[in-house]
Each structure stands twice: as C-alpha cells, then as structure tokens.
Amino acid sequence: DTGVSQDPRHKITKRGQNVTFRCDPISEHNRLYWYRQTLGQGPEFLTYFQNEAQLEKSRLLSDRFSAERPKGSFSTLEIQRTEQGDSAMYLCASRVQTNEKLFFGSGTQLSVL
Amino acid sequence: RKEVEQDPGPFNVPEGATVAFNCTYSNSASQSFFWYRQDCRKEPKLLMSVYSSGNEDGRFTAQLNRASQYISLLIRDSKLSDSATYLCVVNWPFSQGGKLIFGQGTELSVKP
Numbered sequence: 491d492t493g494v495s496q497d498p499r500h501k502i503t504k505r506g507q508n509v510t511f512r513c514d515p516i517s518e519h520n521r522l523y524w525y526r527q528t529l530g531q532g533p534e535f536l537t538y539f540q541n542e543a544q545l546e547k548s549r550l551l552s553d554r555f556s557a558e559r560p561k562g563s564f565s566t567l568e569i570q571r572t573e574q575g576d577s578a579m580y581l582c583a584s585r586v587q588t589n590e591k592l593f594f595g596s597g598t599q600l601s602v603l
Numbered sequence: 604r605k606e607v608e609q610d611p612g613p614f615n616v617p618e619g620a621t622v623a624f625n626c627t628y629s630n631s632a633s634q635s636f637f638w639y640r641q642d643c644r645k646e647p648k649l650l651m652s653v654y655s656s657g658n659e660d661g662r663f664t665a666q667l668n669r670a671s672q673y674i675s676l677l678i679r680d681s682k683l684s685d686s687a688t689y690l691c692v693v694n695w696p697f698s699q700g701g702k703l704i705f706g707q708g709t710e711l712s713v714k715p
Contacts (some may be wrong), residue, residue: 532705594646
C-alpha cells in the first residue's frame with residue numbers, strides 16, 4: 491500500500507494521559523499536514539512540515555500539542571495531558587511540494603474519557 | 604472573520620437537480636483553491652482544483668472570483684452518489700506560511 495498510513499486507527503485514553511500518533515506519508519511527498527476534525531466540521535489545520543522543517547503551527551494549538559518529523563519521512567503528533575475537548579479525528583495528509591493534490595490517511599479517532 | 608467560510612447546509616435536493624455551493628476566503632493573496640469531497644466517516648478526497656478562468660469536469664463546474672474572494676461549485680444533474688460533504692480549501696501563499704485551510708463543509712443529500 492503506497493498511500494498515507496496512520497497509526498493507531500483508534501485510541502481511547504483517560505483525561506490527563508499523553509498520547510502519540512504516527513503518520514507515514516507517501517514516500518516522495520515533501521509536505522506533511524496534520525488536521526483535527528470533529529463531527530459536522532471541516533478539518534481544522536494544526537501544523538505542517540516541509541521535509542523535516544515545521545513551517546507553520548496553528549495559533550489555536552495549545553502548548554500541549556507538539557509534532558515532529560525528524561528525518562523528513564514519518565511524523566508524530568503528541569498531545570500531553572489530554573482533555574475531553576481533544577476528542578476528535580486526527581488526520582494526516584501529504585503532497586509533493588509542487589503538486590497541489592493532498593492525499594489523506596484514514597485518520598486516528600481519539601476518545602478522551 | 605473566518606479564514607474560509609462556506610454556505611451552511613444541509614442541502615436536500617431531488618435527483619437531477621442543479622445545486623451550487625459558495626465559499627469565501629479572507630486572504631486576498633491566496634493563489635490556489637480546491638474543492639474536496641468527504642463521504643461519511645471517510646477521509647477527504649480531491650474533487651477538483653479551481654482555476655482563475657473557471658473549469659469544468661463533467662457535471663461539476665468550479666469558478667473563482669478573486670475580486671470578491673469567492674469560489675463556487677456547481678453540480679448539474681445531481682446523482683444519489685453525489686451525496687457527501689463538500690469542502691472548500693484555500694492555500695495560503697508560501698510567503699505567509701503556506702498552510703491549507705478547509706471550510707466547515709456543506710452537506711449535500713440527493714434524494715430519489
């Protein structure tokens with residue numbers, strides 16, 4: 491499978507715990523994006539990378555959220571001290587720098603109890 | 604003002620109807636625009652890019668009005684399979700961060 495893959499597909503955690511999600515983009519894609527989506531809303535931009543550089547991070551994102559893409563390939567998104575409001579689908583997407591089409595993974599559904 | 608704003612839904616239309624979705628964006632320097640389709644509990648997928656001169660792909664027509672910072676999607680002869688949420692997407696210029704911003708989506712339901 492040469493698409494964008496995300497792991498895990500589902501995560502249930504208790505409030506206050508830390509969680510980490512992984513995204514493996516399509517191998518030749520330089521740009522990698524993270525979004526958060528709740529029911530009835532469009533994907534909300536969180537952050538994006540060009541290779542290993544994090545170029546933009548949403549001002550809406552609290553300091554509890556951090557993302558890395560250490561070697562310019564896979565990326566991780568960590569949420570510290572989770573809150574119930576963090577419950578959402580977390581989507582990763584990638585694209586070739588000069589190509590406009592964005593390819594999405596299937597997402598990680600987070601439920602914070 | 605929201606960065607990208609779409610018509611509120613849902614739109615409920617009969618098969619064969621023509622339906623139009625509108626979207627406005629706040630950043631006048633934006634250069635790239637897209638429409639994505641999202642089926643229930645699935646990831647978004649590109650429907651079509653939006654070009655300055657307007658473009659058509661079968662029953663779908665996209666238009667851009669830079670002066671009004673407005674894009675639209677027209678669907679002719681609606682099919683049951685067109686039922687989905689349609690997302691307007693705007694690419695901020697690289698000089699301003701280059702992020703891709705989605706609208707909140709407009710839900711379309713095509714009925715027999």
